[in-house]
Amino acid sequence: MSKYVERVIEDVKTKYANEPEFCQTVEEVLSSLGPVVDAHPEYEKVALLERMVIPERVIEFRVPWEDDNGNIHVNTGYRVQFNGAIGPYKGGLRFAPSVNLSIMKFLGFEQTFKDSLTTLPIGGAKGGSDFDPNGKSDREVMRFCQSFMTELYRHIGPDVDVPAGDLGVGGREIGYLFGQYRKLRGAYENGVLTGKARSFGGSLIRPEATGFGAVYYLESVMKHEHDTLEGKTVAVAGFGNVAWGVVQKLSELGAKPVTLSGPDGYIYDPDGITTKEKFDFMLEMRASGRNKVQDYADKFGCKFVAGDKPWGEKVDIIMPCATQNDVDLTQAKRIVANNIKYYIEVANMPTTNEALRFLMDQKNMVVAPSKAVNAGGVLVSALEMSQNSERISWTAKEVDDKLHQIMTEIHDGSAECAEKYGLGYNLVAGANMVGFQKVADAMMAQGIAW
Secondary structure, three states: HHHHHHHHHHHHHHOOOOOOOHHHHHHHHHHHOHHHHOOHHHHHHHHHHHHHOOOOOOEEEEEEEEOOOOOOOEEEEEEEEOOOOOOOOEEEEEEEEOOOOHHHHHHHHHHHHHHHHOOOOOOOEEEEEEEOOOOOHHHHHHHHHHHHHHHHHHOOOOOOOOEOEOEEEEEHHHHHHHHHHHHHHOOOOHHHHHOOOHOOOOOOOOOHHHHHHHHHHHHHHHHHHHOOOOOOOOEEEEEOHHHHHHHHHHHHHEEEEEEEEEOEEEOOOOOOOOOHHHHHHHHHHHHHHHOOHHHHHHHHEEEEEOOOOOHOOOEEEEOOOOOOOOOOOOHHHHHOOOOOOOOOOOOOOOOOOOOOHHHOOOOOEEOHHHHHHHOOHHHHHHHHOOOHHHHHOOHHHHEEEEEEHHHHHHHHHHHHHHHHOOOOOOOHHHHHHHHHHHHHHHHOOOOOOO
């Protein structure tokens, strides 16, 4: 590892010891950059890495809201505008009890390189709140969103920062947020949020984009390995929007997804999650607010395993689509024991650093990183921004074709970069280096004001 990179990693671990998720992400990204950093000694002279690991701006604020019984609650809101060197800040809003500053920073840092990989002019950001929309009425969610936007609107705009949805923030929440923004601004700036409904500027394919894009990336992996998706079985974690897109596209391309998971455990469906009835029931599960994957097993009469993850099942491909740190070293060893060749991260950082290193050490396994695999969501969000700016609306095929093309280019560019630096078919290092290089070039060109 480059001595400069090593020093910056250790400085971050010391300075942010109480932010473990952020430290883990910085280490995972920077540890791949040695060849690029060593080729550019000028980076150290201008403290490029030291600047890159600190957000340009962190916004933290209180969010008071009233429930249906007249009780007042107070949550904490965040927006971490991590790096805007290549374009307006872009990244999702997450509403979940687990949200804290460390998680927002790690997601914003990761988003910077993911957005760079898309080749589109968007910077990296993330935000959200420790508010839990599960079990809340529509009017409670609306009041919370209105209070959240009453502060956030001061810090965003079509050419400043363009949030999108994420965990706990879907079309309903985006609609309430946009309505409050429009009221406060007194202007119809529909490019300020993405993931909107089609009736006010949303893009076709956006709900499916992350899942579809992940499978397009996987398709490129299979092509590189002279393999095919036809007939492959796939273990999928999660049952939300991303997993929903993944299972649809896998089925369309001839693969058979056989698992879903939730906080209560996982299901195994040997017949495959391959029919419209099953896809539609996933939407019902998500809308119910129960957050129980067992509902699928009860509906379709398949196996449910309580309190476990699906990584012990014998399949051809693993695709974690749920949340961060879903696969630790113990789970990784279960995966390897089943001789699984393809490990495709879809959720944001679903693998702990220890587990990721272990998986990458397996000579016969292909590991694909989340920042590249799940870039389809933000990619289509950026395409939504383009449509809003031009006051046009592309067809579903036009959007899907652009998504397919760019996801293929992300894979191919990462593979080519890794080969260039003598790392073989290392998609993790390749993605980190490609994403980093564009941001680094922009920062160098703009001087040290940021």
